[in-house]
Amino acid sequence: MILILTPNIDPESEVYEHLMAHLSRLQNIRLSVHRVQGTEQALTEIHLIGNTAAVSLEEMRSLPGVERAVRVSEEYRVIGRHRGDGRPAHFDYQGVRFGQDTLNVFAGLCAVDTRENVETMMRALHTQGQVCTRMGAYKPRTSTYSFQGHGRACLPYVFELAGKYGIKIIAMEVTHESHIDEIREALRQTGNPTGVMLQIGTRNTQNFEMLKKVGRQQEFPVLLKRGFGITLDESLHAAEYLASEGNHKIIFGLRGIKTNLGDPHRNFVDFAHVSVVKRLTLMPVCVDPSHAVGSRTSGPEGILDLMHTTAQGVISGANMILVDFHPKPDEALVDGPQALLLKELPYFLEDVRVAREAYLKRKALAERYQSTAKAEDDLCLQAAELA
């Protein structure tokens, strides 16, 4: 059970103390307090864990200081979308809003290679009015003998260039808890010119120890990729590891499933799960067409599969796009063949806009039909009552 307290409640206040005293007397119930400092208000949640079946929802709702009480399913306790759930499905970071109702594009380099390429990329993004990017410093590679990324060494210039070109957030994969400190330190040294979204890749989706570490910090939001070969349910449980440790700024990433049934695509594109994740949880959903498709093949209209699948994600409500670009794909050290060309960036963004508009139209259409259906139902009810 989750108790959402009145906004900005003061932990030193009498109301709060009484409430906690009362709750602590509940039998077989453990308490866990989560505070999220938003831009405008501080939100406090108290999670009741244990034998909550014996706890009355009505009683909880009547307690001073409690604004709402929600009985949650055992599954996805924190990230889950529960009946009567009024908790927000969005968060803010660096002045950018990430929600189940927004769309943000993170175009950038799969792997940082040279300072020149980073700058070229960021300049292009800036020209297009983009404030987010992706830049891989730590690269997990199947073979220990492959290029593993420049790591901490490249962070200072990546962050400086971000600042120079107005990039507010860089999505960046971490493969070890120590990378968080390295990123924090490099940001500090360069004067915090940008923000970072920590990305957890598909090979580490069930690296629970790292998830706990990443979940314990609340400075950086997290993009958690779906795991290889595990069910969607298991990947969502992994997100709960992050959330239960306190970090609720989580975006869930779809990137395709490994199986030869998806051939000739590199992975089996799974963007039909966009609406599923949004129904089951409060997390915004990201799609990664580059890793899902893995090549620059195109349909007979000359539209890349990469762009077709992006449009598929967006028209069904995806909230974030993670996509590889490269100034010189032939020279890219990682995944060059799947990168879009820099000159394709304006076209890509325009294509995305078409799909997003279609999504918004579809949403408006759904609302119109829902209200009509409701009106009809009401009419039927009235008629029935009159009869």
Added chain:
Amino acid sequence: MILILTPNIDPESEVYEHLMAHLSRLQNIRLSVHRVQGTEQALTEIHLIGNTAAVSLEEMRSLPGVERAVRVSEEYRVIGRHRGDGRPAHFDYQGVRFGQDTLNVFAGLCAVDTRENVETMMRALHTQGQVCTRMGAYKPRTSTYSFQGHGRACLPYVFELAGKYGIKIIAMEVTHESHIDEIREALRQTGNPTGVMLQIGTRNTQNFEMLKKVGRQQEFPVLLKRGFGITLDESLHAAEYLASEGNHKIIFGLRGIKTNLGDPHRNFVDFAHVSVVKRLTLMPVCVDPSHAVGSRTSGPEGILDLMHTTAQGVISGANMILVDFHPKPDEALVDGPQALLLKELPYFLEDVRVAREAYLKRKALAERYQSTAKAEDDLCLQAAELA
């Protein structure tokens, strides 16, 4: 190698006879002649099979009566899209065009149960201006003890009602060659009030003997569904079984892949393959959201996953939608839980239109960027030549 002859060439003409005589003298080459009678012209193709490496493309092109000659890959010889391929990617049936550039909706009953439900469905389609539907008479079921469809018994009233409501084409699964005769006979008896598209289901994708039989008739077009658990490549090879027997009116159907990684959907939605099939072959592509998704779950906007996935197929260029509706889903004998409600039909069609418009916009966008890119390339070339 495929020789496309001059349109309307007369098999009795001297040119044709000379050509055939010449070709029959080629060493180690077997000839196979395919004639397609379109609405406006008759197209004749001669397939050269065997050691075509020794045959000169130029020589073939220079032969009187030959309009075009195309060297085809071993794979997908007939259905494939080959370099320099000018063969059409569309066909006409019952006055309806099916092509890689069109979109047709086949909404209807997964399984015919009662005459009343068939009529209710068709009346609704007629009201919405629809001329195609799906109606299952022969149902392949996992268990031998489940309802197996009404079979031939229901055909007469299904066809009569189709005629009554202006339905021109009914997609109908066949699970045995004898069903083709039953359908042809019932159409004849009822005065051919409608047309039928033979549907081959996922359990019979590699039932090669039936494919050959279905391919040998050219009266009915064929919708071939992708096979369970086989690669896309293998399913496309199955389509070649139809085509090599002479029937080129084939639509390829995507309906999801069986694996628990697609949960909670019934199947793993595979509509990212729409553009892949269109690139590799000349077949129009159908999506079947009902069997792919298999339930009426919806995202937080209240839009059904069924409609989200339909939109995904359409925005990437799908050419046909096969979708289950039912007047009373609770009473449906097969797959009721995945059926759309009859009152949702106008909404569904409107939602499809939004996605189709987005696709057309994306296509126009692609053309604009391609012509710009070409113009730039030309400019560069000119500059280079001047220099």
Added chain:
Amino acid sequence: MILILTPNIDPESEVYEHLMAHLSRLQNIRLSVHRVQGTEQALTEIHLIGNTAAVSLEEMRSLPGVERAVRVSEEYRVIGRHRGDGRPAHFDYQGVRFGQDTLNVFAGLCAVDTRENVETMMRALHTQGQVCTRMGAYKPRTSTYSFQGHGRACLPYVFELAGKYGIKIIAMEVTHESHIDEIREALRQTGNPTGVMLQIGTRNTQNFEMLKKVGRQQEFPVLLKRGFGITLDESLHAAEYLASEGNHKIIFGLRGIKTNLGDPHRNFVDFAHVSVVKRLTLMPVCVDPSHAVGSRTSGPEGILDLMHTTAQGVISGANMILVDFHPKPDEALVDGPQALLLKELPYFLEDVRVAREAYLKRKALAERYQSTAKAEDDLCLQAAELA
């Protein structure tokens, strides 16, 4: 519910007529009669289908002419192993017994190519005392342009040679119902020198129309292969299609699952399901190492993976082995690379014997421990009673 009647009951007898009259008065119950003529006795089963919950098991058991009554689960009604099931898990054909307690090897040619190779193969089998073989006349091939088998043309000499070398049963795939007639006719013409086990391949596991046709004849036993990409449960339901039509002489074949996770093997070897199929059903279980493994790779001891996996099947109780051999694998028209060499036949059989002995030892061991465990339990009970 299944009623097993007293053996050799005469359908003309008064007992039988009274019984049928009684049963036909049961409300909402449909009857289906199955008669199996064994070498020594005729077994008659009456299947009660419909609302059997309302039928008393005790009453049924007390009816004259009824030897046993078994309440069956909805699933696998006929093939299933039900509580209190005393029905046999074996059958005889051509003097050879096929049961959950026997082991028969079917070594032979994947595809018949030349008369010479057929004779060489059969002579080798004869020398090794083998009376069963595999010989493919009808080959379903992924590509319509691949060799599709010699079909009916080769049947006469295949059957004659079988007779010459004392081969009693040939496992032979059929891909269309007409093949049964062709086989029956060729056997008749050659004087029935041998028997045939009809094999249904993985592409046709859910070709229900063919299953029904094959199930309606009781002359030939059937080897049903597990389907590609469908669950084991679904494949077992397919076997029920055969059985519900009357043919209970069914062997279930494991041949690996199509997925890249089984690489470098051609398919993912699924022989761990041997004991599962034997637990759930009464069918003997066949393993097909050739198609599962698909190559002649071997472990560091120099033992082929083919033989390792065969041993795995056998040590866990497999009842039949279907395995490809070829006198000249390089010249084989189908699947040459996975064939064993003729000179390896004695070695293969000896290796199988080692695994079979180990299985029998394990079975004896299990019986010893079970009786010990029972004795201990009895002792405990006695002690408890004394106390």
Added chain:
Amino acid sequence: MILILTPNIDPESEVYEHLMAHLSRLQNIRLSVHRVQGTEQALTEIHLIGNTAAVSLEEMRSLPGVERAVRVSEEYRVIGRHRGDGRPAHFDYQGVRFGQDTLNVFAGLCAVDTRENVETMMRALHTQGQVCTRMGAYKPRTSTYSFQGHGRACLPYVFELAGKYGIKIIAMEVTHESHIDEIREALRQTGNPTGVMLQIGTRNTQNFEMLKKVGRQQEFPVLLKRGFGITLDESLHAAEYLASEGNHKIIFGLRGIKTNLGDPHRNFVDFAHVSVVKRLTLMPVCVDPSHAVGSRTSGPEGILDLMHTTAQGVISGANMILVDFHPKPDEALVDGPQALLLKELPYFLEDVRVAREAYLKRKALAERYQSTAKAEDDLCLQAAELA
């Protein structure tokens, strides 16, 4: 390229110094030195990394101090079995030998729960003459709300009890690098009464950062489990991460693949890959029937699937068995339903012995046939020479 130096070569010796000086002058070649201190001798390998194509194998073999030189494929450089590879396929730890030719059973608790259960288990093992066990202290669980193991708290009593009952090695999963230190420290505090084999679970197979840390220590051998949903090739590349850091004491574990096609088993049993891993690499191979099968179902002979699959692994040459037992499965905190009962231990071990004997007989059989085949070939050659 790998240079294997003369055993016990002294790094301070002149020969060694000359060798290193010579090697360091090779163009575009990086050197990596690996020393393994065995019970009887120290083995030194020098890995040449980079443009080895330009290095002469003959020249390397002729260098003083070099006993053997092996050109390795890019893949599986260290763990791979290369042409002309004379490197050992075994190692020793705590006086126990682990090789591609041995078999060790690790029966024990999936998760440590109480001291009493640990002691009961170890006493039973001791009675049966077993010196290895499995004991899970750190448990990675799908849900963050499930029991996560007692962690470091239980280590002291687990190690003490191991010492008391003569257990020499405990296989123990680690999910974070810090666990290695905790284990080392607990062993030190309790006087090193036993040894530990670090186990890396399927969720961390591609947790490369942890693999590097585990690979950098050479005190504890490592059992690396195959990863979920990735190919065998990718899992073997993960093993290379361990090996390239210096730890060559690696055992590769098969534990089934996650897919519904393996139902009703928990995972799809993959023990057909035992011989594949042994062919491709020098690693001994472990099978984990408990996690693969996941239940106590049994075949009609009353033999558990767990034991059938164990026998399948062993008869094809498995070198280690990891298997769950529990004194009171009903009370087990993790995976109780798949545990064997303590009273089944003697039976299990006897069943394993039957399968192992069969494997050894098969191996002898293979050797006999190989030498016969060789003799025949020699005879043919002689005959040909005489002719």
